[in-house]
Each structure stands twice: as C-alpha cells, then as structure tokens.
Amino acid sequence: MTPQSSPLPKVLAIDDSELIHRLLRVRLQHEQIELHGSMVAVRGLEMARELQPDVILLDIEMEGMDGFEVLQALKSDVDLQDIPVIFISATASMEDRVRALDLGAVDFVAKPFEVVELKARVRSALRVQHLVKMLAQKAQVDGLTGLWNRTYFDRRLSQEVSESIRHRRPLTLVMCDVDGFKKLNDERGHPFGDMVLERLAKILQSGRGSDIPCRYGGEEFGIILPNTSGSEALEVADRYRRAIEQETWPSAVGKVITASFGIADISVLPGTQGVDDLIAAADSALYKAKLNGRNRVEAANINQSTG
Amino acid sequence: MRLTPDDTTLRSEFADDPDMAGIVALFVRELPQRLAAMHAALSANDLEQVRVLAHQLKGAAGGYGYPKLGEAAALVDHAVKEGQQVNVIRSRVGMLAAVAARIRP
Ligand SMILES: [Mg+2]
Numbered sequence: 022m023t024p025q026s027s028p029l030p031k032v033l034a035i036d037d038s039e040l041i042h043r044l045l046r047v048r049l050q051h052e053q054i055e056l057h058g059s060m061v062a063v064r065g066l067e068m069a070r071e072l073q074p075d076v077i078l079l080d081i082e083m084e085g086m087d088g089f090e091v092l093q094a095l096k097s098d099v100d101l102q103d104i105p106v107i108f109i110s111a112t113a114s115m116e117d118r119v120r121a122l123d124l125g126a127v128d129f130v131a132k133p134f135e136v137v138e139l140k141a142r143v144r145s146a147l148r149v150q151h152l153v154k155m156l157a158q159k160a161q162v163d164g165l166t167g168l169w170n171r172t173y174f175d176r177r178l179s180q181e182v183s184e185s186i187r188h189r190r191p192l193t194l195v196m197c198d199v200d201g202f203k204k205l206n207d208e209r210g211h212p213f214g215d216m217v218l219e220r221l222a223k224i225l226q227s228g229r230g231s232d233i234p235c236r237y238g239g240e241e242f243g244i245i246l247p248n249t250s251g252s253e254a255l256e257v258a259d260r261y262r263r264a265i266e267q268e269t270w271p272s273a274v275g276k277v278i279t280a281s282f283g284i285a286d287i288s289v290l291p292g293t294q295g296v297d298d299l300i301a302a303a304d305s306a307l308y309k310a311k312l313n314g315r316n317r318v319e320a321a322n323i324n325q326s327t328g
Numbered sequence: 329m330r331l332t333p334d335d336t337t338l339r340s341e342f343a344d345d346p347d348m349a350g351i352v353a354l355f356v357r358e359l360p361q362r363l364a365a366m367h368a369a370l371s372a373n374d375l376e377q378v379r380v381l382a383h384q385l386k387g388a389a390g391g392y393g394y395p396k397l398g399e400a401a402a403l404v405d406h407a408v409k410e411g412q413q414v415n416v417i418r419s420r421v422g423m424l425a426a427v428a429a430r431i432r433p
Contacts, residue, residue, distance in 0.1 A: 040388035043351045048391075050347065082383055111387030111402075133390025133398055 023168070023226045023234065030147050031072050034058040035065030035091060036080035036109065041132070045078070048136050052143065062086035066094055069101050075154075076146045079126070081110040081117060089124060096125045103153065105146040109134060163236040165215055166222035174235035174243050179296045181233075181247050185287055192287045193254035195244040196303040197225070197261065200279045200315040202240035214240075217278055224264045228257065243300075251286030251320055258282040258318045266316060279316035283307025289322055338430045340393030348393070349433075355392045356433045363428050366404075370414075370421055378417065379408035382424070394431060400424040 032054045034045050042058045049056055057072055059065035062083050069077060077095070081088035088108060095101045108121045111132040118129045127149075128142050161173035169177070178194065185192035199205075199217065206214040218240065225234035225242060233245040244261075246254050265280050283306030285299050302321035310319040342348040362381060369377035382404035389398035404420045 038384040038388055040355065040384060041391070043354070044388065044391045047347050047351055082380075084380070111383060132387035133395070 029053060029055045030075040030151070031055045031057060032076045032078065032143060032147075033065065033068055033072060033074035034078040034109075035062060035083075035088075036060065036078070037062075037083040038080070041080070041109070048139065049143070052140060054143070054147070062088075062091050066091060066101075069095065069104065070098075073100070074104060075150045076143060077104055077106045078109050078130075078143070079106050081108060081112055081121070089120065092121070092124045092126060105150055107142055107146055109139075163222075166218055166236050168222050168225070168242070169233065169235040171236070171238055174237060174245070175296070177233060177235075178243070178245055178299070181245055182287065182296050182299065185247070190248055191250040191253075193246040193249045193251055194285050194287075194299050194303045195246060195254060195258050195261075196237065196283045196285075196300070196307045197242040197244065197258075197280050198307055198311070199240040200281055200311075205278075220268060220270075221265060221280065224268065225261060227264075228261060232257065243303075251284060251289060254284045254286065255318060255320060258284055262316065262318055281307060281310035281315050282318040283310055283321065284318065285321040336430055337432045338394060338396055338427070339432050341395070342393040343433065352392055353433045355388075356431055359428050359431055363425050366421055366424075370418060373414070375408050375414070375417065378421065379405055382408070382421075385424075397424075397427050397431060400427040 030053070032049070034042060034056065036042060036058070037060050039060060042060065045058070046056060057068060057074065059068050062085055065077075065079075068074075079088045079091055083091075086094075088110065092106055092108075095104065095106060102125075105127040106125070107128040107130060108118075108126050109130045109132055110117065121129055127146055130139055130142055161170055162168070163170040181192055184190065199221065202214065202217070205217065218236075221242070222234070222236070225232075225244060228234070228244075231247060231249075233247070235243045235245070237243040244258075246257060249257065259282075262280060262282055266277060268278065270276075270278060283303045285302035285306060287299055290298055290302060306319045306321040310317045313319065340348070340352045342352060362385060366378055366381045369375075369381065382401045385401035386398050386405050389395070389401060400420075400423055404417065404424055407417045407420050
C-alpha cells in the first residue's frame with residue numbers, strides 16, 4: 022500500500038425508510054462512489070466505524086435513536102468526527118436545519134430531494150473531504166521519494182503491532198539501508214544520491230500491494246509486512262534486494278548499487294514486545310547484514326534480540 | 329360528467345426514466361400495503377404509528393415522482409403532530425387513500 026492508492030469514495034446512508042435507500046441506490050448509481058446503507062441508527066454507527074466513509078447521509082426522524090443523537094455520537098468519536106454529515110430530512114423546519122448545522126452537519130437536503138441538488142451536495146462534500154484527506158496525507162508523505170514518511174511509519178507500525186497481537190496474525194518488519202551511501206553522496210554529489218533514493222523507492226513500491234514501504238530516514242527504509250511470517254519476509258526482502266542489484270543505472274554511474282536488509286518477525290520476539298523492540302531487532306539484523314558483507318538479508322532471532 | 333383517464337390517474341414524473349422504472353413499479357405495487365398498515369394503526373388508535381408511516385411517505389413519494397401523494401401524506405403527519413382530533417386524522421388518511429388510489433407507475 023503506497024500513498025498513491027485511492028479507492029472509490031464511500032458514502033453511508035442512515036435512514037429508517039427502505040423507500041429512501043432504494044431511491045438513493047438508483048439516483049446515485051452513476052456517481053463515482055461506493056454506496057452503503059443502514060436502516061437502523063445504531064447499526065449505522067457501527068458501519069461508520071467499520072467503513073470510515075467519506076460522507077454520511079443522515080435522516081433525522083428515526084425510531085430509537087434520531088439523527089441528532091447519531092450526529093452527536095459521531096462528533097464525540099475521534100475516529101468519526103471528521104466525516105462530513107449531510108442531513109436528509111422531510112422535517113425541514115428552520116429550527117431543525119439550524120440545530121443540525123450547529124451540531125456539525127455540513128449540509129442539509131430536504132426530502133423529497135431534487136436529484137441534481139442531492140448529487141451536487143454529495144459531490145461538494147466529497148470534494149472537501151478529498152482535500153482534507155489529501156492534506157492530511159501530504160503531512161505523512163516523504164517529499165523526495167513519495168513513500169510514506171517516518172511520522173506515518175511510526176503510527177502505522179504501532180497500529181499493526183497491536184492488530185497483530187490482538188488477532189494473533191504474523192507481522193514482519195524489514196529495514197533496508199543503501200550500501201556505501203555516504204561514499205556515493207560524497208563522490209557524486211547529493212543530486213545523485215537523491216536519484217538513487219528515488220529509484221530505490223520505486224522498486225520498493227513495485228512489490229506486493231500489502232507491503233507498506235516507508236522512508237525511515239536518510240538512506241534507510243522501513244517496510245511493514247502485515248500478515249507475513251519471517252520466512253516469507255526473507256523471500257520478499259531478497260526479491261527487493263535482487264531488484265535493486267539488477268537495476269540498470271545511467272552509464273555514468275559505472276557501478277552496481279546494492280542495499281542490505283534486516284528483518285524481524287514479531288513472533289520470534291520473546292513475550293509481548295512493543296514497536297521499539299521490533300525496530301531494534303530489525304536494525305540489529307540489518308547491522309549483521311552489513312557486517313557479513315552487505316548486499317544481503319539477515320533475520321533477527323530470539324538470541325539476538327534478547328542478547 | 330365523464331372524467332378522462334388523465335384527470336383520474338397520477339403517473340410518476342419519472343415514468344420515462346428507465347433507471348427509475350423498477351423502483352417506481354415496486355413503489356406502486358407496495359402502496360396498498362402501506363395504506364393498509366396506516367388504516368390498521370388508525371383502527372388500533374396507534375396514532376404515533378400512523379404518523380411514522382405518513383412521515384415516511386411524505387419524505388419519499390416526491391422522490392418517486394408523486395408530489396401530490398407526498399403532500400397528502402404531509403397533511404396526515406401534521407394532523408397527528410398538531411394533536412388533531414381522531415376524526416380529523418381519519419379524514420386526512422381518507423384523503424391520502426383517495427390520492428393513493430389514483431397512483432399508477
Ligand atoms: Mg425517517
């Protein structure tokens with residue numbers, strides 16, 4: 022998964038009337054969106070958590086929990102509070118509209134809705150949400166390589182570590198460092214060094230879709246491999262290593278560029294370890310790869326990470 | 329005086345929209361059940377249920393191309409909300425049923 026991937030925006034409709042859901046499915050079928058729906062407010066909130074939709078269309082009058090209560094629940098949840106909410110309601114009193122907007126809804130569409138207006142309002146909310154997401158993403162993307170940056174890496178790795186522990190799923194971290202990079206930079210200048218990093222980033226991005234390559238800092242990359250055991254990761258890392266070794270460089274370079282890799286499988290760490298232990302283990306494996314002659318992959322094992 | 333079919337039937341404003349044909353037909357097919365449910369709620373003196381059903385029709389009918397039906401449903405919704413006498417509500421449900429009887433795809 023790389024910063025460029027951007028799936029269809031998701032729209033979640035919460036309304037207690039099947040008639041409205043049918044209508045929305047037909048009326049929004051040609052929009053570039055993925056439409057989801059719930060007829061029960063509580064279920065709608067659950068779906069919002071699962072789907073992380075880009076826009077929520079929310080009815081006011083519903084049995085049990087009404088639209089205002091749903092909106093309040095959304096706004097008090099850190100994971101959901103930034104999702105724009107458009108109220109769609111047959112109760113279009115001025116008081117309701119003002120209350121909805123005061124509570125943080127971005128827009129209000131009266132039922133029965135004009136199709137053109139509904140589409141325009143959904144598109145407008147999606148545009149704003151897209152920009153907000155893009156800005157948020159921009160703060161997490163490395164300017165030179167276009168890979169995720171260190172900020173993203175730290176957040177994502179701790180997320181993946183908790184997921185891995187909670188669901189007992191494998192997780193492996195790969196650290197990668199360009200061999201002799203300082204020398205390259207000194208001899209050929211920084212623009213050359215930058216070019217090498219950009220090319221390497223391209224190679225790391227061309228791997229499996231589930232790999233999460235990040236620029237860790239300087240000439241070091243961290244690749245998070247969710248759902249991947251240490252032995253699988255050995256093969257994955259070695260494919261990256263070979264791809265780098267086999268890369269054809271401009272003839273002026275006159276030499277082969279290589280990188281070393283260290284991998285750490287969370288399951289070989291003793292006990293329940295944190296993010297820092299995983300990074301330290303992968304780093305010491307990387308160090309071993311450097312000591313053992315560079316352009317190779319080494320794996321951390323229990324002895325190493327404890328001793 | 330003889331009424332021509334155009335005076336008696338209400339066709340969907342979206343009758344010519346092929347995207348809408350399926351759900352409009354379904355809406356018309358299900359309409360008698362919705363009215364029956366409203367009458368049943370009225371007989372059971374469950375005015376809140378009458379209002380909920382009318383409210384949903386009020387919000388949706390226009391979307392299916394039947395604004396007159398939506399307006400008739402709104403009158404029922406408002407009558408209950410305003411706390412009108414049961415006979416007023418019953419007469420408005422009757423008016424809504426009369427409009428519904430004229431609905432065709
Ligand atoms: Mg409703």
